[in-house]
Amino acid sequence: xxxxxxxxTVLRMAxxxxxxxxxxxxxxxxxxxxxxxxxxEILYFLPRYPLxxxxxxxxxxxxxxxxxxxxxxxxxxPKLFFYAQMGIFLFLSSFLTVLIVDMVVDVNNEKKxxxxxxxxxSLGGYVYIFLYSFLSIxxxxxxxxxxxxxxxxxxxxxxxxxxxxWIKKFVFYAAPYxxxxxxxxxxxxxxxxxxxxILEKRKFWGALVGNFKVLFGSFWITFILVLVxxxxxxPVLLIRDNIGSLTEITSPQIHVLVIALSFIVTTGINxxxxxxxxxxxxxxxENL
Amino acid sequence: xxxxxLTLVSxxxxxxxxxxxxxxxxxxxxxxxxxxxxxxxxxxxLHQESTPDYMINQLADRYQTFIKKYNGSIYAExxxxxxxxxxxxxKDFTQARLEYQKVIGPDKELxxxxxxxxxxxxxxxxxxxxxxxxxxxxxxxxxxxxxxFSIPMYLTGHLVPSGxxxxxxxxxxxxxxxxxxxxxxxxxKSELEYSALRMIAICQLYQNNWSAxxxxxxxxxxxHPGGKGLQEAVSGINILCVTKSHNYDAAISIYExxxxxxxxxxxxxxxxxxxxxxxxxxxxxLIIQMVPSQRAAK
Numbered sequence: 001x002x003x004x005x006x007x008x009t010v011l012r013m014a015x016x017x018x019x020x021x022x023x024x025x026x027x028x029x030x031x032x033x034x035x036x037x038x039x040x041e042i043l044y045f046l047p048r049y050p051l052x053x054x055x056x057x058x059x060x061x062x063x064x065x066x067x068x069x070x071x072x073x074x075x076x077x078p079k080l081f082f083y084a085q086m087g088i089f090l091f092l093s094s095f096l097t098v099l100i101v102d103m104v105v106d107v108n109n110e111k112k113x114x115x116x117x118x119x120x121x122s123l124g125g126y127v128y129i130f131l132y133s134f135l136s137i138x139x140x141x142x143x144x145x146x147x148x149x150x151x152x153x154x155x156x157x158x159x160x161x162x163x164x165x166w167i168k169k170f171v172f173y174a175a176p177y178x179x180x181x182x183x184x185x186x187x188x189x190x191x192x193x194x195x196x197x198i199l200e201k202r203k204f205w206g207a208l209v210g211n212f213k214v215l216f217g218s219f220w221i222t223f224i225l226v227l228v229x230x231x232x233x234x235p236v237l238l239i240r241d242n243i244g245s246l247t248e249i250t251s252p253q254i255h256v257l258v259i260a261l262s263f264i265v266t267t268g269i270n271x272x273x274x275x276x277x278x279x280x281x282x283x284x285x286e287n288l
Numbered sequence: 289x290x291x292x293x294l295t296l297v298s299x300x301x302x303x304x305x306x307x308x309x310x311x312x313x314x315x316x317x318x319x320x321x322x323x324x325x326x327x328x329x330x331x332x333x334l335h336q337e338s339t340p341d342y343m344i345n346q347l348a349d350r351y352q353t354f355i356k357k358y359n360g361s362i363y364a365e366x367x368x369x370x371x372x373x374x375x376x377x378x379k380d381f382t383q384a385r386l387e388y389q390k391v392i393g394p395d396k397e398l399x400x401x402x403x404x405x406x407x408x409x410x411x412x413x414x415x416x417x418x419x420x421x422x423x424x425x426x427x428x429x430x431x432x433x434x435x436x437f438s439i440p441m442y443l444t445g446h447l448v449p450s451g452x453x454x455x456x457x458x459x460x461x462x463x464x465x466x467x468x469x470x471x472x473x474x475x476x477k478s479e480l481e482y483s484a485l486r487m488i489a490i491c492q493l494y495q496n497n498w499s500a501x502x503x504x505x506x507x508x509x510x511x512h513p514g515g516k517g518l519q520e521a522v523s524g525i526n527i528l529c530v531t532k533s534h535n536y537d538a539a540i541s542i543y544e545x546x547x548x549x550x551x552x553x554x555x556x557x558x559x560x561x562x563x564x565x566x567x568x569x570x571x572x573x574l575i576i577q578m579v580p581s582q583r584a585a586k
Contacts, residue, residue, distance in 0.1 A: 023289045024289070026289060027289075027292070030289075030292060030293060030296065034296040034299075034300070037300050038299075038300065038303070041300060041303055041304060041307075042303075045307040045311070047316060048307065048310075048311035048314060048316045049310055049311050049314055050310055051307070069315075069316070069319050070316055070319040070320040070323055071320075071323055251324070251327075252323075
């Protein structure tokens with residue numbers, strides 16, 4: 001098969017996995033969405049009685065009184081949810097996402113997908129998956145830190161024309177899209193770690209080394225495997241970028257819907273990417 | 289799978305209903321409801337010419353329903369105030385004043401806003417004498433509310449329809465200066481003192497009283513060394529000492545007092561450098577004059 005067609009064939013095969021016959025393959029997605037929704041719901045009610053009895057003093061001290069009242073509480077909500085989501089990702093959703101690897105193997109072996117059995121078989125790799133998640137978050141945070149330092153320096157540019165002016169414009173206006181591209185790059189570079197932890201029962205360092213071995217010679221294939229599904233996040237990114245105008249037209253509660261839409265799409269994309277990477281690994285193993 | 293989805297959705301729904309019921313009729317619901325009505329008012333205000341009367345009537349009814357629902361709460365009073373604004377917007381000034389009157393009560397911030405609304409209606413009607421009398425009531429009764437505090441400065445911006453504008457503004461700045469000096473004396477070592485000192489400096493700047501402005505800015509530096517006010521005051525002192533008063537000793541004295549009072553302050557290094565620069569200007573007897581730009585000269 002040609003190298004150009006290969007990633008698209010893998011993506012098509014990964015897509016065909018998600019059929020009604022393999023119902024339990026959707027379980028990780030459903031559970032992750034449920035947990036995120038539950039946390040979002042609780043955070044949404046934080047400034048109100050009875051949760052406010054405990055949480056109001058914390059919010060007041062950390063962010064100020066105005067964030068306990070409508071509509072400023074909804075401005076704070078994405079920030080609170082971001083912190084909560086990091087915790088959920090580290091301890092739960094990354095592991096649940098990776099369960100898809102075991103399920104893909106089952107489908108590949110023409111076995112019936114069983115969520116409980118996959119969970120039991122994958123439990124041994126929980127700590128390594130946690131380390132993988134930690135590494136991903138660390139790399140994303142490194143970028144954020146780097147970008148804030150860069151923005152701070154670029155802010156001092158006073159030119160209103162020329163190359164420096166355009167650099168300043170690019171750094172400020174393209175920030176979410178630069179982060180988006182960086183996320184795609186990091187995901188591409190680390191994608192086989194969780195796959196190898198579950199698929200070949202490797203430990204973290206073994207999976208890290210194996211990841212670069214798989215990546216060597218197939219970086220662009222992997223890049224396309226990650227890029228194509230991630231493009232579905234672009235509309236969400238556009239909405240998030242224009243949340244201010246959207247709030248003006250609709251209502252501040254739109255923040256809640258945008259957060260929900262964001263984690264639903266992200267979870268779907270993550271699961272699909274892991275499934276595609278697993279399919280590619282299986283393909284590579286079979287064609288060695 | 290359908291059963292799983294149904295169970296999980298039911299749990300989410302149950303939690304939503306549970307918390308919604310517990311917080312029903314609470315402050316948060318009132319805030320949300322009032323925001324919605326105010327938002328609609330904001331939209332109507334943007335399209336004043338094209339908004340039919342019945343929409344404004346509907347909005348007035350919504351305010352009324354809200355006031356009845358949350359009667360006795362601070363939100364009901366806020367809604368009453370907005371109703372006053374709505375009538376004022378419709379140029380029904382008499383009705384607007386009636387609505388504003390309902391708000392005047394124990395809450396000083398809201399009362400100041402209501403009195404301001406009343407004054408504004410007189411101003412819009414062209415009765416400046418009545419408006420001025422009401423503004424004076426605000427200054428008298430609510431001097432330390434955010435609105436009451438800003439009224440003396442607001443009055444300096446009034447355009448006199450006939451008569452001597454400069455004489456009016458000079459007098460208004462004089463009155464404002466006296467007001468803020470009184471506040472600064474009454475509330476020492478407070479945020480209010482800091483705000484009052486800033487206003488005093490602005491009034492003195494208007495009066496071209498450079499040495500007094502430098503003294504006031506010096507007071508800000510020495511009494512309120514924290515926050516961004518320090519940077520603003522130091523900039524003001526430097527500009528005035530260099531380009532207006534040429535009294536370098538004033539700046540040197542203020543900065544030396546500051547270093548003595550707050551030896552550990554992070555600004556000490558920078559102030560030491562400034563003292564050195566001022567001493568250099570003084571030793572060389574240098575005077576820097578502001579050169580008006582070509583555009584300004586034209």
